[in-house]
Amino acid sequence: MTLSAKNLHWSAGGATILSDVSLDVRPGEFLGIIGPNGSGKTSLMSLISGIRKPQAGAVLLDGRPLSDHGRQAIARRIAFVEQQAETTERITARQAVELGRTPYLGALTPWSRADDAIVDRALEEVDMAHFAGRLWHTLSGGERQRLHIARALAQQSPTLLLDEPTNHLDIGHQISLLQLVREQELTVVAALHDLNHAAMFCDRIAVMQGGRIVALGTPAKVLEPQRLLEVFGVTVDVERDGAGGCFIRYRRPEPRPPRLKLVASEGK
């Protein structure tokens, strides 16, 4: 299966959010998308997932535009975990994961034992089987996010799209969640905030700035101090571990020159 974006363009409310974005996703890779807030990561994810249609250009699935595939057919190929999808319904953890079977169930298709087995496996995969009966609103942010991943796994699609999956999770949960995704034999495209996580888990990284992809390659190639300064405005040291891995260390900005203080006089 191949997934690629060709010259995507997207604007909203008169502002251009993506312009001329092209990207080939390689089968089996973990592709990270990094970039500052507002650089177009989320928009790119929603175009690739087919939830939104590009105003120009196309997302190609096996060489054909997404719009040529039916919604259901896309859902069987691409699973998408949005940022922080929430509900106030009193559903259980298991029911949330069961939704992942939707693309395989028509209006009259009965729920089957096979569906149950797939849901069980997905729950075990994210280590949530013991919470299957818990109600959604009693679960923590990390548990909910793991269930979203389990729902995507139950969807059994070869490609998994994640939009900032580790937002609002503590560091332990962030890393275990990315490790969990990494262990799956899936093609993964993930918008990530943390540069070190991107360096740790991604095969390739795409850097976005102002609605364009400005760099694409292995972490060691892409994560360079000069580029990170240009894109994120931060001064960093990049340490290489010799085995192709790298770590980012942020430097504290130079203190700004002191501002003039207005001292109240006694008014004479």
Add this chain to the structure above:
Amino acid sequence: MISDRPILLRTGAAFAALLLLLFALGVGAAVGETAIPLDVVAKTVANRLWHAGYPLEPIDEGIIWNYRLSRAMVAACCGSALALCGVILQSLLRNALADPYILGISAGASTGAVSVAILGIGAGALTLPAGAFLGALVAFGLVSALALRAGRGTSAIILAGIAGSQLFNALTSFIVTKAASAEQARGIMFWLLGNLSGVRWPDVWLALPVAILGLLVCLWHARALDAFTFGTESAASLGIPVRRVYVVLIAISALMTATMVSIVGSIGFVGLVIPHAARMVVGVRHGLLLPASALIGAIFMIAADVLSRVIIPGQVLPIGVITALFGAPAFALILSQRRSVL
């Protein structure tokens, strides 16, 4: 999940539900100013449907067949249809407080019906239900446009609905007061509060097919409605053709609301409260929630109609008064319970 239960259990549940509904219809026909035993009701039905030839008082038979049974049938259809609308709107808009009455759809439908009935709009080409349907669509369009402009949120939809229903109720009152005779003016109560008094068999033949069609269309979309649990984008990524589902389900709820309003006037709180009651009993999965809501709605409405006839001897209360008397406290309960959930 219901669907992995054995087929026998499901058939059994469906059968029990049907029996319960028949029993409610029987009670609805038996209770009234003159109480008639249930077996007479059953014999009347047998006489009329299969020419069973039981010897019965013609007056009793007439009351049951011509007045009470048709009335109970329409009440049941209305109850289920409004409850189904409530389920659909609450799920699609992801808003626990959505129902056709609160969103102003009922108010729009009554304005449409009154425009046809009293102002003669459409010059005979528009029937009363068609007028109500158009009114419902206009109201829903206005309310959703306003809600979208106000920013989509939970409160925006409800506030837009309040604006819409106030406006359309005012229009209805205006039309009735200005144009109508004293006789017609009394009808304003009918359109604003709901009334089953004038209901006869032809109304059943309108309400029943619409209610059944509505139930079938809803059931067909049960899994799609489940997929909206985490919002429209999540539904889309699960392979749901979101726009088509929206259009079909909004249209069917407008059709159901409009049909019922054109027959019985606008009745509040049924669409709001019944889905919540059903959720407490059967959970949130639509495959079960939809039929359960339809059943509970039907029984609730029959009971409300019976109460409206017996609560003040010799007088019939508008049914909307009864549904509000029970619905408003239930609504308060939902509001106070939701705090703990959110």
